[in-house]
Amino acid sequence: MKRNEAATADVATTDASRDTPRKPCVRDRIFDTACDLFYKQGIRGVGVDAIANEAGTNKMSFYRSFSSKDELVAEYLRDSERDFWLWWDGVMAAHEGNPRAQCEALFAASPCDTNMRGCPMANAAVEIREEDHPALMVVRVHKTEIRARFRALAHQMQAHDPDVLGDGLMLLMSGSVQSRLIFPCDGGPAVNAGAAARSLLDAHLKKCV
Known part of the structure; x- marks a missing residue:
């Protein structure tokens, strides 16, 4: 084969390999499978065997990839946290400089x-239940940060009692999300979370007038 023909063939092969989705x-299969099962069935309801089988592998491969199920749970929550903050920061950026609009947008944009x-x-x-579980620290840090951010928004809005308002907003968001375990998106109390947030903001901000 001539040099330019070989080069052309190499380029074609490279292009084809780029177009072919990587398996x-x-x-990754174990992690993606575990995330799906943990969210749908609960952490305690899913064991290593179930994760390995669903991922099309075995326990030996599982423990080559993750030191323990507890560490996998912690990584699952860290991945969920990254997604949450990407969503939060995107909402914030759309209303930069207007803390009230940012706050209202968080409830309007809440996915369902x-x-x-x-x-x-x-x-x-x-x-x-274990205090030393690696995933529990992920939860505590995440929830503490949400509380701090809501309180910061309340301070920026110059609320009469910003810490109370911030905590109230956090409770409202947490409650509306958890209510979706029971009620459908289009008929449960979560559909009124935005209106409830506006009422809460009005009540606290009027005291500043």
């Missing part, structure tokens, strides 16, 4: 679909 590695099973962090907190 997920074993670790038929597959929602509440907040992964809150669900994990209910199931985890």
